[in-house]
Amino acid sequence: MKKQNKKICTIIALIILFILVYFAQNRLDAYKIRILNLGAIYVTLGVSLNLIYGFTGQFSLGHAGFMAIGAYVTALLVLPPYYKEASFILEPLIWPFTVIHAPFIVALLLSGLITALAGFLIGLPVLRLKGDYLGIATLGFAEIIRIIANNLPHITNGALGIKGIPEFTNLWWTVGVAVVTIYIIKGLINSSYGRALMSIRENEIAAEAVGINLTYHKVMSFTISAFFAGVGGGLFACLLTTIDPKAFMFVMTFNILAVVVLGGLGSITGTVIAAFLYNFFLEYLRPIEAGFNLGPIHFPPIPGLRMVSFSVLLLVLILYKQRGLMGGVEFTWEGFFRFISRIFSNKKTTEGSAS
Amino acid sequence: MTINLLLQNIANGLSLGSLYSLIAIGYTMVYGILRLINFAHGEIFMLAPYFLYFGVLIFHLPWWASAIVAIGLTAFTGMLSERIAYKPLRDAPRISALISAIGVSFFLQNLSIVVFSGIPKSVHRPAFFTKIFQFGEIRIQSTLFASIGVSIIFLSLLIYIIYQTKTGLAMRAISRDIETSRLMGVGVNRAISVTFIIGSALAAVGGILWSLRFPQIVPTMGIIPGLKAFIAAVVGGIGSIPGAMLGGFILGMSEILFVTFFPAMSGYRDAFVFFILIIILLLKPDGILGTKVQEKV
Amino acid sequence: MEILNIDNITIQFGGLTAVKNFELKLQSGELVGLIGPNGAGKTTIFNMITGIYAPSVNRIYFQNTDITGMKPDKIAKLGIARTFQNVRLMENLTVIDNVMIGFHLHLQSSIASAIFKFSGYVQEEESIYQKSTELLEKVDLERCKLEKAGSLPYGQQRKLEIVRALATEPKLLLLDEPAAGMNPQETKELMGFIQRIRDDFNLTIILIEHDMKVVMGICERIIVLNYGLTIAEGNPKEIQHNPEVIKAYLGVEAQYA
Numbered sequence: 001m002k003k004q005n006k007k008i009c010t011i012i013a014l015i016i017l018f019i020l021v022y023f024a025q026n027r028l029d030a031y032k033i034r035i036l037n038l039g040a041i042y043v044t045l046g047v048s049l050n051l052i053y054g055f056t057g058q059f060s061l062g063h064a065g066f067m068a069i070g071a072y073v074t075a076l077l078v079l080p081p082y083y084k085e086a087s088f089i090l091e092p093l094i095w096p097f098t099v100i101h102a103p104f105i106v107a108l109l110l111s112g113l114i115t116a117l118a119g120f121l122i123g124l125p126v127l128r129l130k131g132d133y134l135g136i137a138t139l140g141f142a143e144i145i146r147i148i149a150n151n152l153p154h155i156t157n158g159a160l161g162i163k164g165i166p167e168f169t170n171l172w173w174t175v176g177v178a179v180v181t182i183y184i185i186k187g188l189i190n191s192s193y194g195r196a197l198m199s200i201r202e203n204e205i206a207a208e209a210v211g212i213n214l215t216y217h218k219v220m221s222f223t224i225s226a227f228f229a230g231v232g233g234g235l236f237a238c239l240l241t242t243i244d245p246k247a248f249m250f251v252m253t254f255n256i257l258a259v260v261v262l263g264g265l266g267s268i269t270g271t272v273i274a275a276f277l278y279n280f281f282l283e284y285l286r287p288i289e290a291g292f293n294l295g296p297i298h299f300p301p302i303p304g305l306r307m308v309s310f311s312v313l314l315l316v317l318i319l320y321k322q323r324g325l326m327g328g329v330e331f332t333w334e335g336f337f338r339f340i341s342r343i344f345s346n347k348k349t350t351e352g353s354a355s
Numbered sequence: 356m357t358i359n360l361l362l363q364n365i366a367n368g369l370s371l372g373s374l375y376s377l378i379a380i381g382y383t384m385v386y387g388i389l390r391l392i393n394f395a396h397g398e399i400f401m402l403a404p405y406f407l408y409f410g411v412l413i414f415h416l417p418w419w420a421s422a423i424v425a426i427g428l429t430a431f432t433g434m435l436s437e438r439i440a441y442k443p444l445r446d447a448p449r450i451s452a453l454i455s456a457i458g459v460s461f462f463l464q465n466l467s468i469v470v471f472s473g474i475p476k477s478v479h480r481p482a483f484f485t486k487i488f489q490f491g492e493i494r495i496q497s498t499l500f501a502s503i504g505v506s507i508i509f510l511s512l513l514i515y516i517i518y519q520t521k522t523g524l525a526m527r528a529i530s531r532d533i534e535t536s537r538l539m540g541v542g543v544n545r546a547i548s549v550t551f552i553i554g555s556a557l558a559a560v561g562g563i564l565w566s567l568r569f570p571q572i573v574p575t576m577g578i579i580p581g582l583k584a585f586i587a588a589v590v591g592g593i594g595s596i597p598g599a600m601l602g603g604f605i606l607g608m609s610e611i612l613f614v615t616f617f618p619a620m621s622g623y624r625d626a627f628v629f630f631i632l633i634i635i636l637l638l639k640p641d642g643i644l645g646t647k648v649q650e651k652v
Numbered sequence: 653m654e655i656l657n658i659d660n661i662t663i664q665f666g667g668l669t670a671v672k673n674f675e676l677k678l679q680s681g682e683l684v685g686l687i688g689p690n691g692a693g694k695t696t697i698f699n700m701i702t703g704i705y706a707p708s709v710n711r712i713y714f715q716n717t718d719i720t721g722m723k724p725d726k727i728a729k730l731g732i733a734r735t736f737q738n739v740r741l742m743e744n745l746t747v748i749d750n751v752m753i754g755f756h757l758h759l760q761s762s763i764a765s766a767i768f769k770f771s772g773y774v775q776e777e778e779s780i781y782q783k784s785t786e787l788l789e790k791v792d793l794e795r796c797k798l799e800k801a802g803s804l805p806y807g808q809q810r811k812l813e814i815v816r817a818l819a820t821e822p823k824l825l826l827l828d829e830p831a832a833g834m835n836p837q838e839t840k841e842l843m844g845f846i847q848r849i850r851d852d853f854n855l856t857i858i859l860i861e862h863d864m865k866v867v868m869g870i871c872e873r874i875i876v877l878n879y880g881l882t883i884a885e886g887n888p889k890e891i892q893h894n895p896e897v898i899k900a901y902l903g904v905e906a907q908y909a
């Protein structure tokens with residue numbers, strides 16, 4: 001297929017997405033919008049984790065920490081100063097956080113940049129480690145970040161967290177950021193630099209032997225990944241309107257990791273699909289726990305049942321789809337049209353044989 | 356600080372360290388054989404005190420009998436989790452097994468919330484374990500001796516099994532090279548099951564001793580000790596059993612001493628543990644007693 | 653012109669001295685063979701030249717630059733490329749990607765222009781694609797350029813690895829048993845190919861090879877290693893009649909005749 005045609009297809013798809021978002025934002029109820037928002041934020045987070053883990057092959061378990069940085073930075077920037085003064089009850093907020101105030105977009109960008117800086121500083125020493133050791137070290141950093149947040153009441157309000165964050169996040173933002181994230185990370189992957197990252201994943205020794213600077217490329221990938229994790233954290237803060245250190249425990253990293261693995265490592269398409277499915281299931285299992293009536297039988301509310309069913313679902317999925325939904329395969333327009341034409345030709349043959 | 360206070364804290368550190376050691380061994384054994392971080396191990400640890408609790412409360416067993424049953428049941432659960440959730444993934448990408456392990460962890464944790472309820476329960480402690488010994492100014496609860504003593508007994512038993520029995524030989528062979536072992540006719544499945552049984556039983560012992568020190572039990576109680584024991588295993592050199600023991604003591608001791616020397620920073624206690632982990636990984640990536648495996652080019 | 657000067661290097665692994673007092677001066681354009689029984693230390697010498705291991709004593713100079721202890725990617729940038737005894741391809745990437753990656757070290761464009769596909773980058777990428785395709789044509793691999801590298805037959809993987817090394821535009825090329833796993837026909841083609849690339853790309857080549865037909869057929873100078881020590885050096889004729897060499901090989905295997 002010609003490049004020009006592909007571009008046209010992509011533009012048409014974006015317009016359709018635009019219309020869908022418009023209707024979703026205006027017609028759906030708040031609950032459904034929230035689930036979609038979460039799904040879209042997970043796309044941003046998942047795609048960024050996929051960059052460092054799926055494409056670069058560096059096992060990182062630090063995403064919750066990066067999200068935390070982004071979330072706190074955004075919260076402190078978008079909260080109006082008078083409100084901050086009122087809500088920091090443990091200890092008064094210190095200057096300059098008392099006076100700074102920025103529009104949402106600036107806050108998101110700054111969140112990304114500051115998180116990227118943290119990613120750079122962490123990545124530089126730890127990316128020398130390999131495999132599980134790298135995972136453990138990044139997990140350690142994420143926990144340290146969380147514990148620091150817990151212990152700096154004059155900046156983060158400690159364990160109480162920050163409440164009343166303006167609810168700026170809507171589908172325009174979450175989907176918009178997801179699209180930009182995909183565009184940038186896909187652009188990186190489909191470039192000589194992306195090839196270098198994948199070569200590192202495939203064979204470090206060979207990559208180094210053809211002149212790829214391992215540290216430079218790994219840290220670059222890690223930093224970019226941290227940037228988007230920070231932006232995702234910022235969106236997250238303005239969706240939940242309340243953040244506290246507990247929100248950024250290892251479970252958070254696990255959720256994103258599960259999305260990436262279930263979607264298929266190294267497949268952005270897979271991450272997108274898995275991000276939405278994950279959140280749909282997580283939410284739609286809620287009634288199980290709340291108690292329900294099945295005909296005449298009444299099921300009482302049982303706390304914990306939702307996560308029990310969810311973990312069973314997760315186990316079944318990973319046991320039967322060991323390489324994830326997409327198994328590393330990516331969406332392409334060629335593949336899409338081949339798929340469509342196959343459906344049509346199938347239909348024709350079945351119709352033909354029926355008559 | 357007085358020398359007494361220091362001694363007191365060293366005693367506390369030893370006692371905490373012995374618990375971490377017991378749990379860390381399960382991590383290190385499983386990792387040594389399957390190269391899998393068994394994230395569900397913390398939940399296995401949590402189950403034992405619950406089994407103990409219900410043994411005493413519902414079945415009116417004496418404490419010791421209930422403890423034995425609890426260890427047995429916990430070991431069985433550990434073995435079962437491997438059969439159901441890890442065995443089918445032995446040839447899958449390693450990350451799938453890791454996701455599966457975390458899935459098992461969530462499952463056990465939440466199932467416990469459903470079955471045992473999330474409200475904290477108070478485990479019965481025999482009078483012997485609450486007794487306090489007084490040495491001069493140092494007060495030591497008898498659980499300290501119990502945990503150190505029991506740890507030593509079980510660790511010796513473990514070393515005997517691993518170095519003196521046929522199953523132990525099989526386990527060591529598999530941890531070297533699972534494929535070759537399979538080809539040489541080593542009973543891989545059996546040895547892996549035994550590994551999970553032993554690891555889970557030790558975690559159960561750790562869990563029961565833990566409940567003697569901290570009698571309030573909740574379904575989420577396994578998360579933090581599990582994570583710390585895992586760090587202990589890594590610090591000591593994951594895959595190495597003496598390393599896991601050493602790592603457990605280092606971690607327990609440094610945690611207690613950190614709080615002793617920097618009481619104002621006690622909120623950073625867990626951060627300090629992670630800090631040690633990262634420093635050790637950066638200086639000696641394979642842990643203190645781990646063996647360096649260099650890839651031949 | 654002298655391109656490589658290895659000054660008396662030694663390396664130990666634990667108690668084992670894998671290479672001892674190895675010396676080599678290489679003139680630009682030479683094709684030198686490095687032979688010796690299994691475990692003699694041949695691959696280890698390549699690993700030291702390319703920075704994977706650092707020798708314990710003395711130094712290595714490449715075009716008068718001291719490269720001892722430099723990182724492998726730096727050394728590759730200076731113009732030394734290699735293949736591996738146990739083929740190391742980017743198995744899940746396509747054949748053409750495996751070649752294009754070799755050109756990455758010469759890439760001028762910034763990350764931003766690569767992400768957003770600025771025209772400067774697009775041109776560079778296009779020229780890399782062209783050059784890679786041409787290289788693949790030289791070894792008849794352009795037909796399968798969109799296949800996964802890991803799915804190629806072993807002999808073709810070896811060729812692909814040589815092409816990848818060529819893509820880095822080296823001055824010195826180190827080939828570690830390139831003929832292993834090739835049938836006689838392929839081996840014959842390979843010999844021609846090695847001589848051709850030396851002339852076309854003005855290369856200096858060191859060749860490790862167990863197949864004596866290859867070594868004797870194309871190398872002008874041969875160095876024989878045994879237990880880490882250089883036991884002989886000379887042209888193919890001299891080596892064939894050197895009693896030390898015969899002893900070293902007969903002691904291990906009688907394949908050499």
Ligand SMILES: Nc1ncnc2c1ncn2[C@@H]1O[C@H](COP(=O)(O)OP(=O)(O)OP(=O)(O)O)[C@@H](O)[C@H]1O
Nearest residue numbers: 649650651665670689690691692693694695696697
């Ligand atoms: N990383 C390492 N650690 C320990 N020993 C090593 C290492 N690399 C090589 N050796 C040892 O050094 C010696 C030389 O190995 P080397 O691979 O250089 O031999 P070679 O001449 O290439 O043999 P072959 O023809 O079998 O490829 C061998 O005894 C090998 O076991």
Ligand SMILES: [Mg+2]
Nearest residue numbers: 694695696737
């Ligand atoms: Mg060799």
